[in-house]
Amino acid sequence: MTMLKAARFNIRRQETPAPPAPRPAPVLVATATPGEMLFDNPEDGFGDQKFETAGGPVASGARAGNAGSPQEPEPSAGTEANHPIAHELAAIRKEGLTGRQLRTARRLAQSHNLPATSDHDAVRLLRAAGINPFERGSMLDMVAAEPGTAVAAAGEGGGGKAGGGTGRALSPLPGDGVQLPQTIKPIQVPSTEQRIEVNHAAEILRMQQDIAKRRRRKLALLFVRMFIFVLLPTLIAGWYFSSVATRQYGTKSEFAVHKAESPQAGGALGGMLQGTSLATSQDSIAVQGYLQSREAMMRLEGDVGFREAFMGAAIDPILRLPPEASLEDAYKLYKSHILISYDPSEGIIRMEAIAPDPQLSVEWSKQLISYAEEQVDQLTHRLREDAMQSSDEGYTDAEVKLLEAQQKVITLQEQFKVLNSETELTLLTTQIGTLDNQLIQERLSLAQMEANPNPNAARLEPVKRRIITLEAEIATLRTRLTEGQGGESSLAQIQGQLRLAQAEVETRQMLLAQSLQAKETARIAANSQTRYLSISVAPVPPDVPTYPRVFENTLVTLLILIGIYLMISMTVAILREQVSS
Template sequence: MPKALKFRTHPDGGFNRPGAAAPTSGPSAVDTPPIVAAANDTAPMPQGDAPAPTGRQLRMARRIAQKHGIKVKTDLEAVEALRQRGIDPFERSNMLQLVPGQIGKDGDPQVPAVSRQAPPPAPATPVTIDADHRAGEIMKIQRDIAKRRRRRLALLVTRLSFFVGLPTLIAAIYYYAIATPMFATKSEFIIQQADAASAGATGLGGLFSGTGLATQQDSISVQSYLLSRDALNRLDDDLGFTGHFANPTIDPLQRLDPQASRDDAYKLYKRMVEIGYDPTEGVIKMEVVAADPAVSASFSQALIDYAEEQVDQLTARLRADQMEGAMESFAAAEQRMLEAQARSVDLKERVGVGSAIAEESLIYSQIGAIETEKRAEQARLEQLLSNPRPQQTRVEVTEANIARLEAELDGLRASLTGTDSGDGNLARATAELEVAQQELVTRQLLLQQAAQQLELARIEANRQVRYLSTPVPPIPPDEATYPRSFENTVLAFLIFAGIYLMVSLTAAILKEQVSG
């Protein structure tokens, strides 16, 4: 009696030869029972050393049997039925009948040209399956799946340890044991403008005076200057910025090479000096980092001094131009007023009168008095002449008085009208004095306007003054600010983990695309 053969299920649903490896992945490894269905358990199997057909061969045989109109219930019955008709189901030519397009010359599907006599099938031997064997096969499959999972998990842990854990460990060693402690000095300062009330400024421009909106452009300019190469050069010349960071006690990653170029020093300067401007409050915040707290505070104070000088220089030229123009106008107006006053004094001295108006009034009063006296003498003369026998002596005296008064009147009128040829006539002197006096008054008005302009220029110059206020002065810290070991280590872990995740996802996608 031949020994019973035991078969395992193939991932496709067929049989494998005894001793063949069971599938360890795919849906058939978990979902398909490890033993063939009962419909195939009693089917006849080959005897002796003949190899057992695979699941794929059995399915192909069943499809060939259906193509030839043979009704069977199992794959093994299909093999037996085909062999009884002289058709070898495992021959390549018979399998090609199932491929579309394999048509003979007469239009019928190709069939074997020569019918070969198949060897008689071996007597069927029932496959015996017990519960212990079934459980053992299931446990073996489960152990194989668990082994694969453990191997994959071990490979994943290895890759994570090498590409994520090791770099993170190196970063932690650097931050905790190698990195030089750095001290950061923080300070804040504000650029303010002169108060509108004290400067005398009026109008809409005074609403924003002294606020951050009025000095926003100046704050941005100061921030740009403190981050410029000029500030680095001044700080290096005054306090030795590059020499401090070239100290051998600083770790190599933060130390500046003594032979480094100015570009390298400038990169280090921008990394160690951070300046930010808050436009809502108008505050400039500055942080200066150094290996020593006292040095850090001195660097910060020096930068604040540079900022104050820069603020003063921003409006110095504008204020100087305004004041210079106003002072020149005032000086010119004052000089012209003095010249007009000197001409008026010279004219008065030359004419010999202090005031032309007063002199004219005096002359007119004299003329009036003489006219009155002349009319009185004329009345007396008429009275004397009305006498039939007037006294000749009294008549002559009266006529002489009248003639004298007329001569005085003519002299006074001549001095007023300037009819006589002389430089001392009152009319010319009066006209010249009036012109000189009018010019003097005009020069005095212009001098007053120049004085007002000078005062306005001074007020505007005072309003343009910017000054730097330091609400938070630079104070040396007690403890080191950098490095932040824990935060930097966590950040390094996240960075390396993200890089590993992106690379692994990219490799998996490329592998799937290539295999597909």
């Protein structure tokens, strides 16, 4: 077994005075030397061994691992004043070297066979020999506390490299005291992949900035186009409606069409519909169409002068009619100023007349209502005339037919020489009955005579002859009832023809009476009004202008312009996409 040998050190505890209060430790900045990585193994080879000389006041105040280690004996103030070595050791202590650096310097002094009595003395001897104990790549450069100390060390350390401040010697900074090293993250040079990523990110950023710039430019152009094609025309329209447009007054009125017929006039179904809007819906629609027609406009022009109301200098240029305006231009203005609507659920016609003057609008409304009432009456005028004419013709025809029937009866009476067939029939039936009674009496008398055992022949013969005569007369009378004699018609035929003629006369009389009643009814209907208007809302002149409605009209103008702009923009975008593709 090979035994390890190590240099002996004097580790006897020496009584030293209490050290002065340690100064604040300077901030130590760790930098990676060339050829050395940041995470190299910091082990110095001593493990957990502690050294008495490495536990000075600076190291014990800076590291917790060295807090309990024995402190190196320091020379007294008198010794420091007499020996320059004491000044150098004091300057080295002020550098704030770590325990690892001190152990490394002691190990390096042992390898060079330098008689070091302590770790600081090993640093002094190495620097005096021209060796920098902290030249290895795994060590950290330390920053000294004060520049005065560095100057003193440079002046008293001889001509070594450490005293000259060359190479890797620690450089003191102004205001630094006892400092400990502090690790920092090294600056790493980006790799090729990182550079590619950085270039890619820069390109993306440039593209994003370019896109944002183009987007801002397009947005600005959009705002300009919206202002020119939408906002500016809207502002002009709002200015026109608020300042230039002529103030107009609208007069509203409501009326309905009613029927004057009784519920029985149209039967059961007519009675159910009577009084509802369905009974007069056609008349109401016809009145609405008439009031919106050119005929109504021409009548209004002839009565109150429609076009003259819009030809004055007080009318704005857009609404004003020129003196040479055509009828079609006036009719367009009429349709926009006479608004008529019909509500089929309620059967009410609503009308609004708009004019530059309130009294003029009321006059137009009343005039149009009178036109509507005349039109309603005119709708049934032809019907009433036709009914009157038909009733007159029917009555005349009934009179003629009645006269013909009566003449036929008279002709039959003269032909058959019979005034009344019923009287003749009654007379014949009476004669036949009388003769039957006589025949019965004679037969009874004959029977009594023949019942005598010795009848008288002179009395029997006359009775038998009377019986034969009565039977012959009765047969003749019966023949006259059903059979004609000598080419004459029988009483049955005469009675039948006379009854038919008399029945026809009675029928014609009844038809004549009905025709007369229909004629009277038609005359009454022709003289009365079957359709009439009932005004539910009378026209009243307004005291403030009704039109133009500035806000509503401006808003509608804005919406229309926006719709037109969007439609044109979409069309242009679609065409551009089709052309580009």
